[in-house]
Amino acid sequence: MIRLDNVSKTYVLKGRHGGIARTVPALKHVDFHVPAGRIHGVIGLSGAGKSTLIRCVNLLERPTTGTVTVDGRELTGLSRQALNQARHGMGMIFQHFNLLTNRTVFANVALPLELMGMPRGEIRERVTPLLELVGLADKASQYPAQLSGGQKQRVAIARALASRPKVLLCDEATSALDPQTTGSILALLRDINQKLGLTILLITHEMEVVKSICHRVSLISDGELVEEADVGDFFTAPQTRLGREFLNDFLKLEPPRALIERLEASPGHNTHPVVRLAFRGDAVASPLVSRLARECGVDVSILQAKVESIQERTLGLMIAELMGPAEKTREALDYLESHDLQVEVLGHVQRNA
Amino acid sequence: MSSAMLELILEATLDTLYMVAISGVISALVGIPLGVLLYVTRPGQVLAQPALNGALGIITNIGRSIPFIILMVAIIPFTRMLVGTSIGTNAAAVPLTIAAIPFIARLVEGALNEINPGLVEAAQSMGATPWQIILKVLLPEARGGIFTALTVTIVTLVSYSAMAGAVGGGGLGDLGIRYGYNRFNPTIMLITVAILVVMVQGFQSLGDYLVRKSDHK
Numbered sequence: 285m286i287r288l289d290n291v292s293k294t295y296v297l298k299g300r301h302g303g304i305a306r307t308v309p310a311l312k313h314v315d316f317h318v319p320a321g322r323i324h325g326v327i328g329l330s331g332a333g334k335s336t337l338i339r340c341v342n343l344l345e346r347p348t349t350g351t352v353t354v355d356g357r358e359l360t361g362l363s364r365q366a367l368n369q370a371r372h373g374m375g376m377i378f379q380h381f382n383l384l385t386n387r388t389v390f391a392n393v394a395l396p397l398e399l400m401g402m403p404r405g406e407i408r409e410r411v412t413p414l415l416e417l418v419g420l421a422d423k424a425s426q427y428p429a430q431l432s433g434g435q436k437q438r439v440a441i442a443r444a445l446a447s448r449p450k451v452l453l454c455d456e457a458t459s460a461l462d463p464q465t466t467g468s469i470l471a472l473l474r475d476i477n478q479k480l481g482l483t484i485l486l487i488t489h490e491m492e493v494v495k496s497i498c499h500r501v502s503l504i505s506d507g508e509l510v511e512e513a514d515v516g517d518f519f520t521a522p523q524t525r526l527g528r529e530f531l532n533d534f535l536k537l538e539p540p541r542a543l544i545e546r547l548e549a550s551p552g553h554n555t556h557p558v559v560r561l562a563f564r565g566d567a568v569a570s571p572l573v574s575r576l577a578r579e580c581g582v583d584v585s586i587l588q589a590k591v592e593s594i595q596e597r598t599l600g601l602m603i604a605e606l607m608g609p610a611e612k613t614r615e616a617l618d619y620l621e622s623h624d625l626q627v628e629v630l631g632h633v634q635r636n637a
Numbered sequence: 638m639s640s641a642m643l644e645l646i647l648e649a650t651l652d653t654l655y656m657v658a659i660s661g662v663i664s665a666l667v668g669i670p671l672g673v674l675l676y677v678t679r680p681g682q683v684l685a686q687p688a689l690n691g692a693l694g695i696i697t698n699i700g701r702s703i704p705f706i707i708l709m710v711a712i713i714p715f716t717r718m719l720v721g722t723s724i725g726t727n728a729a730a731v732p733l734t735i736a737a738i739p740f741i742a743r744l745v746e747g748a749l750n751e752i753n754p755g756l757v758e759a760a761q762s763m764g765a766t767p768w769q770i771i772l773k774v775l776l777p778e779a780r781g782g783i784f785t786a787l788t789v790t791i792v793t794l795v796s797y798s799a800m801a802g803a804v805g806g807g808g809l810g811d812l813g814i815r816y817g818y819n820r821f822n823p824t825i826m827l828i829t830v831a832i833l834v835v836m837v838q839g840f841q842s843l844g845d846y847l848v849r850k851s852d853h854k
Contacts, residue, residue, distance in 0.1 A: 344761060367764075368764035368765070368766060370764070371763060371764030375762075376759070376762040378755060378759060382753065382755040382758065382759035384756060384774065384778060385778060385853055385854045386777045386781075386852065386853050386854075395763065398773065399760070399765050399773070400764075427853040428853075429853055447763070453762075
């Protein structure tokens with residue numbers, strides 16, 4: 285439904301006082317495809333190129349090179365007029381909602397239809413059910429300034445859906461909302477995806493958003509897509525360092541500060557390893573900790589643990605200290621690795637310290 | 638005070654209102670589109686035309702930098718061509734209009750500049766043409782700012798019109814100078830000033846009311 289082929293975007297910044305112009309690459313050779321009916325998330329830190337990427341899809345930013353194809357039509361080759369036509373088939377919502385302040389809720393939702401030249405009567409028939417869909421039928425004659433952030437985003441969603449698009453682009457749509465409101469907006473988007481079969485591309489810096497509604501996720505860093513995976517895979521085994529950082533940050537599973545200060549990089553004469561364990565699939569259900577104690581003769585002190593459920597898959601995470609003689613703990617690590625656990629040795633601590 | 642004097646004051650008040658009305662309406666009709674043009678032809682805007690924008694900017698600045706009293710006499714030949722005479726209220730309305738056009742244009746440009754660029758982007762994402770963006774986004778969103786701009790312009794026109802006496806334009810300013818100053822009649826001076834104060838207050842209140850009514854920010 286959405287296809288980007290070798291898309292690059294380079295900004296040219298004029299030097300000050302007639303100095304030499306600088307070029308800043310914002311996107312580098314991005315290849316990217318979202319099949320129809322899917323919710324695809326692009327996650328990255330600020331400045332990574334997320335906004336440029338999503339703006340390239342409806343050509344609010346024109347790529348320097350490469351082609352953008354939406355619903356079988358190559359947008360990059362269209363005339364201005366044809367592009368405006370094609371844009372009627374794509375809705376977009378924004379972080380700061382971008383509602384017209386001097387139009388009522390009703391008139392805001394009606395705007396894209398007015399732009400298409402639809403007659404008044406038809407507009408009314410189209411807008412009313414949309415306001416019902418987003419739960420704001422009673423606010424039709426209010427102005428955006430009278431609404432809360434979540435309500436404004438609902439109006440923006442109704443507006444984006446008014447032209448019955450096949451694609452919805454969400455530019456940090458929940459970043460300006462509190463967690464509760466975020467949840468309800470995401471639920472609405474999921475609902476729309478299921479009911480209307482809409483293809484959704486969203487960009488975000490929040491793992492929570494990806495976790496709760498995306499089917500697939502791409503990780504963007506410095507203008508490049510560095511990783512792409514199904515959400516279940518990404519949350520259980522990110523392939524890149526940046527992916528792991530996002531995940532750790534999301535799970536907030538860091539060893540306690542007091543422990544970090546005592547951690548040594550290499551094993552000493554009298555030390556225990558501290559490990560981070562990630563369980564997935566069958567491993568979650570098996571009693572590995574007690575087996576470690578029984579079969580390897582190693583005591584396990586659990587420092588932190590967490591179980592997350594991500595799209596019907598379970599992910600367990602644990603930070604633990606393995607206590608026992610050096611060769612026994614070595615054996616225990618091998619045992620864990622052989623049982624499909626991801627083991628990361630964080631460091632070593634002095635015994636009885 | 639004699640009834641002849643009262644009649645003079647009434648006539649002068651009407652002259653002032655006439656000059657302000659004529660020049661206000663015409664300069665708004667020209668100045669608002671010019672202000673929109675100044676804004677939308679900026680680099681990066683919906684009808685970016687940097688060369689045209691630069692040229693319009695220079696012309697606007699020249700218009701704004703000529704002192705009104707000089708403009709008034711400098712364009713006498715043009716005024717005569719346009720209204721057939723270089724004296725009277727019609728003749729005074731010409732330089733008033735010409736002075737107000739760039740003034741309004743810059744104020745309108747400023748009002749448009751206050752609009753969140755995200756709104757234009759949102760309209761573009763819906764497939765709006767530049768013309769639709771101007772009519773459906775820029776002008777309605779800047780409505781309050783444009784009313785503010787018109788109010789400031791009208792008030793400025795009231796005070797500029799007082800200089801119209803220099804070309805025999807009549808009006809309250811002219812009356813105040815001729816009777817109040819040249820003939821040492823402080824009462825007349827005070828009355829004309831008082832009427833001008835009331836007039837400005839009235840326009841300002843009306844303008845404020847329109848801004849409040851039209852803006853839902």
